[in-house]
């Protein structure tokens with residue numbers, strides 16, 4: 001079954017998820033994500049098991065979430081079109097350690113850190129990660145015009161999903 005055509009009008013906003021563990025760090029472009037609880041606040045991202053980011057995230061306790069602006073296409077290309085297996089993405093962008101040592105992309109003016117609460121394997125190529133946003137990590141400067149899927153589909157994924 002192919003749902004892609006039915007879902008295309010939703011045109012989700014794109015984010016970059018980052019993480020660090022055991023002396024390694026990585027991050028990838030993510031289209032599968034959502035707020036999934038209000039009280040207490042929860043946030044979910046789905047990571048492809050093929051990605052290097054997934055392997056680092058598995059061992060990490062926290063993840064960085066960066067909401068991308070329309071002007072962030074280059075950053076989306078770096079994190080979605082290359083893999084940490086071949087490229088040190090952090091050598092090619094501005095970043096700094098954030099809450100709990102999570103590498104945070106300082107050019108993204110809308111970002112926060114989530115504490116990983118659970119991971120769920122539902123037998124597909126992506127695994128669900130649910131986290132609790134750390135309130136003190138929230139940075140939201142200026143307005144955001146989200147970079148949406150339609151403007152990122154030109155990026156060939158650095159890792160195939162299967």
Ligand SMILES: Cc1cc2nc3c(=O)[nH]c(=O)nc-3n(C[C@H](O)[C@H](O)[C@H](O)COP(=O)(O)O)c2cc1C
Nearest residue numbers: 029031032047048051052053080082083084158159
């Ligand atoms: C438009 C677009 C959406 C993507 N959405 C996701 C996603 O929701 N989850 C995910 O794990 N990877 C997603 N990817 C794929 C990764 O961002 C990509 O394979 C990346 O190169 C993996 O890098 P890594 O191996 O360093 O983790 C997407 C890629 C693109 C181009």
